Amino acid sequence: MNKCYLGVDIGSISTKGVIIDENYNILSSNYIWTSGNPIEAVKKLMNTLTILPGYKLCGIGTTGSARKLIGLMLGANVVKNEIIAHAVGTLSFYPNVRTILEIGGQDSKIIMINNGIITDYAMNTLCAAGTGSFLSSQAKRIGVDINDFGSLALKSKNPVKIAARCTVFAESDLIHKAQLGYKKEDIVAGLCKSIVLNYLNNVGKGKKILEPIVFQGGVSKNKGVEKYFNEILNTKVIIDENSHLMGAIGIAILSSKENHDELNLNINEIKFETKGFECKGCSNNCEVVRIFKDEKLIDSFGNKCEKGLKTF
Amino acid sequence: MDKVIAFPMMGNYHVPVKYLFSKISNCKILEIPKITSKTIELGSKYSPDFLCTPFKYTLGTYIECLDKKANILIQMGGGCRYGYYFELQEKILKDLGYNFKYYNLVSKGHTDIKKIYKIMKEINPKLNIIKSLYYFFITVKMVKFIDYIENYLRENKAYEINNEFDKTFSNMLKSFSKTKGLISFIKIKNKYKKRIKNIKIYKPKNNIKIGIIGELFTLMEPYANNNIEDMLIKYGVEIKRFTNVTYLLFEKSKKSKKNLKKLNNIKYKMGADAMDNIYNTKYLIDNNYDGIIHIKSSFCTPEIGSMGIINKMCEENNMPVLFISMDSNTSDVGFETRIEAFYDMIEMRKRNE
Structure with a gap:
């Protein structure tokens, strides 16, 4: 029997799953x-991933903003x-x-690596400016399918100028330019360019961007954003065909580093439920999140002190 | 009408402050409510949005205290624009219809014992100068001792074998609030010093050491920094924090001048603790710490000035640094991700050294 490993990356917008072998x-x-x-997304995902005959599952890892919840649900051995x-x-x-340049749905990050070791990283601060969710909401607003966004941007010869600092300013710029009658492709291209500028100004501020550069995350599939990264950084960024899966692959690799026997994965018949509950222990009113597996409490988090655990 | 004193909450300093006022004023001292999400909600509601979070936290605490019938408010603010908060907070609270007296113990950025005495005399006309100096002396000793023990905890708590530090420390604070005079204080002090030093620890030789620097209120009030210290201690990190009341009140004015001379990249003090944090960065780099976390409240102008220089120093010396800006947001998921990733990065670097 060969060993295989499951990695799940649950982001705010998309859920990615991958099964890898030992190599x-x-x-x-x-x-x-x-x-x-x-x-529900993970349940759906698990129905589409198949463990080939001759393989046994020896590790499960979860990452992304819902890593804690899904880690519990899948019985993951690595949550990172x-x-x-x-x-x-x-x-x-x-x-x-x-x-590594990464732009996802809600987060964007830059990771600097030297000799295979992370030496520095930065993430966008509290604001979601210049991330995937901004792009998709603007695409919807101007009536362009997000999948055609990149190819439409490539057609533009004269991208409009859009404020890159903040989404609120970017949006009012966008409305203004649309009302002036600019072509759709020019607006879309301007938007792609503003994402790149915003990213480099906010997340990449003060960082030395050295080659080779890998660009990934959902937004890396957007040809327009890729074009402006190449143009502004004056180089060619590498985009892997699996660039959207890198997080899931990484966490699967991490799960393989821990030696485990075969793990059981059977989530379809099991009922998972999250119940919020407001602790009245003090005026913090913590929202304690409780996770139930087949109506049995398996874990809870969100409390700031011990009181939150005692009250139920 | 009874006089009821209230003051803002910050870390564990309410214990010595309460002790001092209970001895030298003839007023009731309010049991100051701990900072919770309700405090910051109240504070943000009545504050101008662009002000930094310490303003909002202290205003929230004052409102909570006034609702509990406090009528004398004490503020200790100076250094940066915090020095002007006094007047603005007084105006906001008066506009809300509260009736109270408001005193700022700090004037022009300096603590002036004469002024404090004058204010206390106004609150309590029967105040005796010898008596107040005596209790002031004990309070200073108490603050210094609490800071000393907290520093020890930061360095060692991550490595305790049984969970004893937290309990012993909170017992110590409880005993301090019941201190009678100097002899009783020294007894309690010696007892707990011995007890805390005797707690068994196992500290590995190559442990991870992180320095945390930044704006003072956010550093010193755990609620304002999402309990960053506890989070790091859980990962098994030794913490170095320079900012505490001992430093701000008794050491800063002497050390600042000396430290400024040792820095060759800046010439001026830059306001508040900006220069001190740059000097601390140099200290952490020179003493082979593994990482620096700079934490401040949003819109803290002096620290914004220091960040660029700190970033450059860290880059030149290959020192990992994480900048965090806190606002009145209560969710800590994104915060946790950043701290966890910072720790993981340092751990990875260290393993591969």
């Missing part, structure tokens, strides 16, 4: 929308943040990489 080859993978319900997962995943394909 980190992808055996099965899928990318679906989270649609605001990570539990996205930064480490992305770096480990990328390093397995590009061992020489120096800079």
Whole structure:
């Protein structure tokens, strides 16, 4: 029996799953929308991932903003943040990489690597400016399908100027330019360019971006954004065909580093439920999140002190 | 009408402050409510949005205290624009219809014992100068001792074998609030010093050491920094923090001048603790710490000035640094991700050294 490992990356917008073998080859993978319900999304994802005959599952890892919840649900042996997962995943394909640019749904990050070790990283601050969710909401507003966004941007010869600092300013610029009658492709191209400028100004501020550069995360599939990264950084960024899966691959690799016997994965028949509950112990009113598996409490978090655990 | 004193909450300093006022004023001292999400909600509601979070936290605490019938408010603010908060907070609270007296113990950025005495005399006309100096002396000793023990905890708590530090420390604070005079204080002090030093620890030789620097209120009030210290201690990190009341009140004015001379990249003090944090960065780099976390409240102008220089120093010396800006947001998921990733990065670097 060969060993295989499952990695799941549950982001705010999309859920990514991958099964790899011991040599980190992808055996099965899928990318679906989270649609605001990570539990259902993971159930759906697991139905589409297949463990080939002759393989046994020996590790499960979860990452992404819902990593804690899904980690409990799947019985994961590794639960880690996205930064480490992305770096480990990328390093397995590009061992020489120096800079990883990542733009996801809600977060964007830059990771600097030297000799296979993370030396520095930065994430966007509290604001979601210049991330995937901004792009998709603007695409909807101007009536362009997000999948055609990149190719439409490539057609533009004269991208409009859009304020890059803040989404609120960017949006009012956008409305203004649209009302002036600019072509759709010019507006879309301007938007792609503003994402790149915003990213480099905010996340990449003060960082030395060294080559080779790998660009990943959902937004890396957008040809327009890729074009402006190349243009502004004056180089060619590498975009892997699996660039959207890197986090999931990374966490699967991390789960393989822990030696485990075969793990059981059977979530379809089991009912998972999250119940919020407001602790009245003090005026903090912590929202304690309780996770039930078949109506049995398996874990809870969100409390700031011990009181939150005692009250139920 | 009874006089009821209230003051803002910050870390564990309410214990010595309460002790001092209970001895030298003839007023009731309010049991100051701990900072919770309700405090910051109240504070943000009545504050101008662009002000930094310490303003909002202290205003929230004052409102909570006034609702509990406090009528004398004490503020200790100076250094940066915090020095002007006094007047603005007084105006906001008066506009809300509260009736109270408001005193700022700090004037022009300096603590002036004469002024404090004058204010206390106004609150309590029967105040005796010898008596107040005596209790002031004990309070200073108490603050210094609490800071000393907290520093020890930061360095060692991550490595305790049984969970004893937290309990012993909170017992110590409880005993301090019941201190009678100097002899009783020295007894309690010696007892707990011995007890805390005797707690068994196992500290590995190559442990991870992180320095945390930044704006003072956010550093010193755990609620304002999402309990960053506890989070790091859980990962098994030794913490170095320079900012505490001992430093701000008794050491800063002497050390600042000396430290400024040792820095060759800046010439002026830059306001508040900006220069001190740059000097601390140099200290952490020179003493082979593994990482620096700079934490401040949003819109803290002096620290914004220091960040660029700190970033450059860290880059030149290959020192990992994480900048965090806190606002009145209560969710800590994104915060946790950043701290966890910072720790993981340092751990990875260290393993591969």
